[in-house]
Amino acid sequence: MSNFLYLFRGGDARRIHQSPEEMQEHMQKWGAWMGGLKEQDILVDGLPLNNEGKVVEKAGAVISDGPFAEGAEVVGGYLIVKANDLNHAVEISKGCPIFEHEGNVEVREIMPIM
Numbered sequence: 001m002s003n004f005l006y007l008f009r010g011g012d013a014r015r016i017h018q019s020p021e022e023m024q025e026h027m028q029k030w031g032a033w034m035g036g037l038k039e040q041d042i043l044v045d046g047l048p049l050n051n052e053g054k055v056v057e058k059a060g061a062v063i064s065d066g067p068f069a070e071g072a073e074v075v076g077g078y079l080i081v082k083a084n085d086l087n088h089a090v091e092i093s094k095g096c097p098i099f100e101h102e103g104n105v106e107v108r109e110i111m112p113i114m
Contacts, residue, residue, distance in 0.1 A: 003044055003110040004089035006079040006096070011103025029097040037081060042092065046079030080110065
């Protein structure tokens with residue numbers, strides 16, 4: 001088994017038009033999905049990310065507010081899961097609630113350094 005990173009992008013444009021009840025219902029789906037991954041012992045870690053941040057370039061010589069990507073490209077959160085291979089990790093990602101909001105999941109294998 002290897003670890004895979006899910007980067008969640010987009011979905012915010014649709015989410016901002018939800019009522020508080022709809023938003024809570026959607027978050028419950030996230031909780032259920034992640035809870036299922038935890039029960040299967042394939043969830044390693046994961047959290048949402050704050051919208052604000054900084055972009056550091058040139059060894060700190062340039063620091064700007066960010067991210068400035070288009071709404072569909074902003075990374076809103078991440079998960080780390082255990083899977084047999086990339087295809088298995090992709091299959092697991094298909095249950096993600098972000099697809100209800102037209103977001104996407106980038107699936108990347110985490111490579112060991114040594």
